[in-house]
Amino acid sequence: MVIAGYQLFRYALPFQGSPGQGGRAIRNGLLLCLRSTGGATGWGEAAPLPGFSRENLDQAAAALRAGADRLIGTAWPASPATMRATMAERLPHAVPPSVRFALEQALGEAWAGEHGRSLAHLWREGPAETLALAALVMPDEGGEAGWAGYRAVKVKVGRGTPGEDAARVRQVWERLGRQVGLRLDANRAWDLDDALAFAAALEVGSGVPAVEFIEEPLRDVACLEAFVAGTGLPVALDETLSTLAPEALGRYRKVRALVLKPTLLGGFTAVARWVEAGRRLGMRPVISAAFESGIGMRGLVAAAAALGEAGVPAGLDTYRRLRGDVLTPRPALAGPEVAVAPVLTGTFGLNHRCLTLLHTAGA
Numbered sequence: 001m002v003i004a005g006y007q008l009f010r011y012a013l014p015f016q017g018s019p020g021q022g023g024r025a026i027r028n029g030l031l032l033c034l035r036s037t038g039g040a041t042g043w044g045e046a047a048p049l050p051g052f053s054r055e056n057l058d059q060a061a062a063a064l065r066a067g068a069d070r071l072i073g074t075a076w077p078a079s080p081a082t083m084r085a086t087m088a089e090r091l092p093h094a095v096p097p098s099v100r101f102a103l104e105q106a107l108g109e110a111w112a113g114e115h116g117r118s119l120a121h122l123w124r125e126g127p128a129e130t131l132a133l134a135a136l137v138m139p140d141e142g143g144e145a146g147w148a149g150y151r152a153v154k155v156k157v158g159r160g161t162p163g164e165d166a167a168r169v170r171q172v173w174e175r176l177g178r179q180v181g182l183r184l185d186a187n188r189a190w191d192l193d194d195a196l197a198f199a200a201a202l203e204v205g206s207g208v209p210a211v212e213f214i215e216e217p218l219r220d221v222a223c224l225e226a227f228v229a230g231t232g233l234p235v236a237l238d239e240t241l242s243t244l245a246p247e248a249l250g251r252y253r254k255v256r257a258l259v260l261k262p263t264l265l266g267g268f269t270a271v272a273r274w275v276e277a278g279r280r281l282g283m284r285p286v287i288s289a290a291f292e293s294g295i296g297m298r299g300l301v302a303a304a305a306a307l308g309e310a311g312v313p314a315g316l317d318t319y320r321r322l323r324g325d326v327l328t329p330r331p332a333l334a335g336p337e338v339a340v341a342p343v344l345t346g347t348f349g350l351n352h353r354c355l356t357l358l359h360t361a362g363a
Contacts, residue, residue, distance in 0.1 A: 001076045001114045002037045005362020006068045006106075009033070009355045010061070011293060016323040024050065027291050027322060028057055030064055031355070034071065034106045035362070042110025044102035045263075045296030052239065052264055052290065055096035063099045065359055067092065071103075072362040076111060080122050083111055088269050097242075097266035104267040105299040118344040119299065123268055123306035131304050131338050134183060136317035137172055150336040152181045152212060152313040157198070158189025166201035183315075184214040188239060192223045199231035213256045216240065221252075228254040236286070241265060246277035257284040259315065262303055264290060275307050288315035294327035298343055301333075305340045326351050 009031040015024070029047030036042075046060045055063070074090070077083050091103055108119045120127035134152035155172050157165040173182060190198065195217045202211075213236040217227060221240050228235060234256035242264055249255070258278045260271045275285045287304035289297065297319050304314040319333050327348040332338060 001040070001078070001111055003071045003074050003076070003107075003110070003362075004035050004037045005072060005360070006035065007033045007357060008061070008065055008068065008359040010057075010358055011326050011354050011356075013293060013325065013354055014323045016321050027293070029293060029296070030057065030061055030102065030358075031293075031295055031326065032064055032068055032102050032106045034068070034110045036110050036114055037363075038114050040110045040113030042106040042108065042113060043295045043298070044104070044106030044109070045292055045299065046096075046098040046102035047263060047290070047292050047296055048096065048098045049263065049290045052242075053096070053098060054242070055098060060096050060098050061358065063095045064102055067095055067099060067103050069361060071107070076107065078115060080125070083108075083122060084269070097270070098263050100270070101262045101267035101296075101299065104269060105296075105302075108268070108302070109298075112344075118341065119302035120305040120340060120344060123272065123302065127302070127305040127340065128308070128310060129305075129340055131301065131308070131316075131340060132311065132313040133317060133333070133336055133338060134313040134315050135180075135336075136315070136320070138321070150176075150180055150313070152183055154183040154185055154315060154317070156187070157184050157214075158186035158217075162190070162194050162198035163201045166198055166203075169202060181212040183212050183236075184217075185238070186214060186217045188216045188219045190217055191219060192226060195227050196230050199227075199233055215259055224252060225254050238288075239264075241274065246273045249277050249281055249283070253281060255281075255283055257286050259286050259288045260303075260307075261288050261290045262300065263292060263296065268299075268303055268307070271303055272307055284312055285309055286312055286315055289318040291318045291321060293322065294319070294325040294331050294348070297331060297333060301331075301338070301340060301343045305344075324351065324354060326354055 011029050013027045032044045034042045046064050048055050048060050108122045112119050134154050135150040137155045213234040215236045215238045236257035236259050238259040262271050287308045289300050328351050331343045
């Protein structure tokens with residue numbers, strides 16, 4: 001496969017209902033379309049998440065254009081293992097994480113088109129055919145009967161008092177029929193005293209089932225061990241991972257799960273390293289989204305099918321918060337379980353109303 005040229009787009013999509021992440025009304029991102037000399041195309045998405053990504057959109061656009069320019073005329077191998085190794089060697093490591101995700105996704109999709117495979121097959125010989133998904137309950141939402149089939153529900157906490165958050169978690173669980181596992185996400189909202197107060201108000205063990213995990217309960221990650229010892233609640237790392245190398249996970253042996261967001265961590269190669277390091281320590285990988293559009297979601301579905309753990313619901317429900325999409329029709333990502341192949345290899349058009357062409361280069 002030889003890369004002949006590319007197009008770079010910017011998109012703007014409104015959030016559904018109330019403002020989305022960080023109180024913003026619009027999700028902005030970048031789309032890269034690579035073209036091979038054989039006629040294959042590959043799409044990738046770079047959508048820095050304000051407040052969480054180190055890079056902003058303008059920085060990502062400059063880095064993505066520079067990275068795509070360097071790809072024109074390059075040849076890429078047919079073997080999946082060699083392709084992975086070549087990407088790890090050739091693609092620059094000093095690019096922003098969202099840009100690395102876009103470059104790896106676009107190259108992987110172009111490779112898949114050239115060889116009649118799916119993006120997931122680049123990263124695993126026998127990827128999962130279906131994915132379990134976790135539902136996401138945002139602070140402005142309550143539980144709905146339509147979510148009763150989910151095995152896991154993620155509830156955002158840390159926005160009210162510890163007692164108010166605990167009451168809301170119990171309410172959501174009651175409305176969902178008491179049949180779901182709870183994933184709680186505090187986004188580092190609490191100090192240790194508030195986190196302990198939340199656990200006490202939740203009354204784990206007296207009517208509420210075991211919590212699967214609580215993501216990033218503490219502003220000071222050094223207090224995680226004290227929190228686990230004082231509450232018995234399992235914890236997961238998310239934002240902290242952006243400040244660590246996978247080899248440093250041994251410091252956090254009380255951690256139960258790793259919430260892995262390719263947009264924030266730097267793509268498939270980086271996530272594969274986190275998965276391997278976490279599994280050695282008994283930590284479950286949970287592939288998760290960061291409010292990407294349908295093209296980014298396609299990459300996340302491939303990552304979950306190839307790198308995720310069987311039976312562990314992926315955290316891809318942020319997609320529901322977007323009103324409209326860059327793809328038409330929208331990929332089928334609603335419900336507690338989705339089929340992988342239609343998302344990765346289905347026929348989709350582009351919604352040009354939300355796209356702005358930034359640059360074209362090559363043939």
